[in-house]
Amino acid sequence: MSMSVPAPIGLKALFKEVLSTKSGKLSLIILIFIASLAIAVPVHAGPEVIRKWNDPTAWEDYPTCAAPEWVDIFLGIRSCRNTYIGQEDFFKYSKPIGGGIYKLIILSAKISYDYDTFPNIWDGFRISIEINTTQSMFIEIRWVRPDERVVVLWSEVVYGSSPVTLLATDWDIRDATSAFIYNATGIYIEREKTFPQIALFAKVGPNMNDPDRAEVLRGTYKLIISAVVYGEGDIEASFLIYGRVFGLAGTDNLRRDIIIGILWGAPIALAFGLSAALILSFVHALFGIIAGWFGGRIDAFIQRLTEVLMIIPILPILILISYVWTTIYLKTMPIWMVIVILIALSPVGGATLTVRSLTLQIKEEQYILATIACGAGSSRVIFKHILPRVIPYMIVSIVSAVPGYIFLEAALSILGLGDPTLPTWGKILSDAYNAKALYVGWWWWILIPAFFIVITAFAFALLGYALDKIVNPRLREL
Secondary structure, eight states, X not given: OOOOOOOOOOHHHHHHHHHTSHHHHHHHHHHHHHHHHHHHHHHHSOHXXXXXXXXXXXXXXXXXXXXXXXXXXXXXXXXXXXXXXXXXXXXXXXXXXXXXXXXXXXXXXXXXXXXXSOSOTTTOEEXXXXXXXXXXXXXXEEEEOTTSOEEEEEEEEEETTOOEEEETTSHHHHHHHHHHHHHHHSOOOOGGGOOHHHHTTBOSSTTTTOTTTOOBOOEEEEEEEEEEEESSOEEEEEEEEOOSBOTTTOBOTTOOBHHHHHHHHHHHHHHHHHHHHHHHHHHHHHHHHHHHHHOHHHHHHHHHHHHHHHTSOHHHHHHHHXXXXXXXXXXXXXXXXXXXXHHHHOSSOHHHHHHHHHHHHHTTSHHHHHHHHTTOOHHHHIIIIIHHHHHHHHHHHHHHHHHHHHHHHHHHHHTTOSXXXXXXXXXXXXXXXXXXXXXXXXXXXXXXXXXXXXXXXXXXXXXXXXXXXXXXXXSOOO
């Protein structure tokens, strides 16, 4: 399809023309939102968070596969949130006993539990005890429920100053929970089938260990830690209840806060999409100008090369190259290398043929002929007179190409060929796919990053349409 040569237009006029269209206004609103996410990255999560993204120990205080907090608005309930009881929240009492030979230490904390759901089904809770002694110490942990029932969760003699960490999934806690259920209901449940995060927070009844049918016992719970140490010694404790909801975007199966991945994915997606589109569009346009200016065999060669490369599928070749790279270097291909490969595989494209046709029209104009008559060389004419005339079309080409490259990065990541060190939107989707998130019901892990990929691509598509209308005024507004 032939296209008239775009008239020269300044950035200010271009911006004004974009704002005059509905599609342009909507695209700019979306892009400003995406850009604000990119700007918010250093505030919410600095570069040190990226270094910790693949470190499981950095996310120990986060719940596993927790839904976003805003889902409570639609469900009409108040789901359990992360509840942390720090050392300063424990009341400490100590006194010498046994004629001063031993020392009794009691730590007590109150936990107000007024949620409509139980703690996180995967984690439950965590009790951490720091011990400061060179002697042996007897420690007992009791759980006092609002109905005055007392559960001895753990009792043990420890030696030295090694810290003690107990999780709801530990066998000792499961044994204590099984004994509590039996004493309360007369029903014996094997420890492998007990859910301490359910039964310890449930009303007494035959279904108190059933995650689907148990009823939450609201009220004030108490965690009492008693210790007897020979001679001098001390203990400190903390208690964490893992929530079923967390943050704006929830968490994944490695406890990572997905909103951090979403925030970091914004600048990565924009940088990759814009860089690839800008570089490739410039290369394509340059070859188009060369073909149109020199003509002859050069023009024929570039046209035939364009026709061949346009029918070669890029994604399968990228997959093959990524596999070879991984085999040779024993690591996945970095994201910048994808751009280099794209340039090597597609130095010409559809934009090359369009710019060629524009160049054929431009080089016949009077001021070009006058420039040649004054002795200007080909490079001067190409870069000073022809290239500025095709820049408006190049801008449209760049903007229109960005969504394709954003989808390309996501596709490579989903196939396991993306950069694993960066929390891109595609990498989040890849992790969700590998964890079978959709099958299990962790919808937020898939829908939120997918939404940002689609909305960003949609914004650039709308902006491309608005710019295309400026280049080709015959297009009508939707």
